[in-house]
Amino acid sequence: MSILREKGMGIINIIVILLMLSVLSxxxxxxxxxxFTERLLxxxxxxxxxxxxxNAGFIKKIWIPLFYSTGTNNFFQVMNIILPCLLGLLFFTSFSKKYGFLAKYPLAFLLGTGAGVEIGPRIETSIMRQINSSVVDFSNLSLFEIFNYIIILIAIVTTMYYFLFIVRGNKKRENFIAxxxxxxxxxxxxxxFGYTIMGRLSxxxxxxxxxxxxxxxxxxxL
Amino acid sequence: MKIKKEVIYFLLLLVIILPLIFGISFKIKPTEPVINFFQEINSLKKGSFIVVTISFDPSTKAELLPMLDALTYHLFKNDIIPVYMNPLNANVTNLGYLSIKKIARKMKKKENSDYYYLGFVPGDKSALQDMGEDFYSVYKKTFDGKDLENFNIFKNIQKISDFSLLIDLADGNSTLDLLTYINTKYGVPMASGVTAVMASEYYPYLNSGQLLGLLGGLRGAAEYETLLDMSAKARRGMSAQTFAHILIFILIIIGNYEYFKGKRHGNN
Structure with missing residues (x-):
């Protein structure tokens, strides 16, 4: 058995090496x-x-609860599974010219709920907390940290200046700040870019x- | 002077192969984000429950698998109980599972008692939201099909905020998604390991304290291995990386020299 396994591993190793060489070629x-290797991958x-x-989406979340689980015998529980499925199936109507408009309903539902759920926490995470961290009390900081925060402040102000005001001005002072x-x-x-090179080399x-x-x-x- | 691209590729291959064959290694000095990551795990009590989300594809395993291996080793060494899952990436399911199993076998840790693997669930961001309200509405079973309800240890966990820490190993936007839906909304402390390409994108979240620690690319993994005093894939890879960077420096200097020389002679 172990000889067969070793031989199997040897064949797999050779296939892997050939595929790698094909990609590098x-x-x-x-x-x-x-x-061939690209399409295979x-x-x-x-x-x-x-x-x-x-398996995780259809079998475990739809098929088993509907047909094999004893816990899904309530009408509302069944509808809780069937209605989203029907909504999802409406996506396939986009193949039809006559009923294609029906695909807009699940899309609208997805976009609407997605935006509603996402906007609040995203603003809090990426804007409010970032602004909070940019406003600091200098009294408890070392000189180096103060210097660091001043540089960050200059970077934020000048970069935002470039994006918000550069179209208006030809004046020298404006260009200097930008x-x-x-x-x-x-x-x-x-x-x-440096990190990208490092990533590709890895x-x-x-x-x-x-x-x-x-x-x-x-x-x-080995 | 013209250098053919084949020559450059050959040189690059050579500077990568030689350090790997001869096992050349350099001293790596850990940086602050990695030290913070390391200390955050050390500060956890024995038996703490933490979540590790594996959110990368096999295409970036070169950078993120060494991180997962080192992290798993660290957690097992400190007797912390990790609950692994990949709710945002289906393709990594087996890769992560096998890698963790391999380390667990070496360190004599048992699945479903010293660590848990829950695998993939569909739902993306809505699954993350649901975990904040009721963990079991998203995950009912482990990856190998055991009911979570049967494990006594899970009785203290009702929602994601019952975990002490969340660590995301990511090659996409998952860290931002988890920051948004888990950290901001439910206040779960969070640290992350990301690919080198993404590292600079996440430094602002580190500065703001939203991320407690950050591992960036292979370098981050190598620094982490240094702190753990283990010499594994990342540290070996970093020596090849250093030689490759030296070659790239030399090629940039040659390229610039030739460019300015050509410009001086009026030839672009």
């Missing part, structure tokens, strides 16, 4: 091996995702490391 030129990911969502805003934005973009490192591990395990070096 794109570095030189687009080719059929790359296209998309197909497998979509299939796996569908299966998980179908330029400081641009300077701070460039620092932000630079940091994001992916490459993972691929190379996995490649190394698979080859070593084929030759029994």
């Amino acid at each position: 794109f570095v030189f030129k687009d080719n059929h091996f790359f296209k 998309v197909g497998v990911s979509a299939g796996y995702g569908f299966l998980i969502i179908f 330029n400081i805003g641009i300077f701070f934005m460039m620092i932000g973009f630079g940091a994001s 992916l490459l490192i993972e691929v190379v490391d996995m490649f190394r591990e698979r080859i070593f395990s084929i030759f029994g070096l």
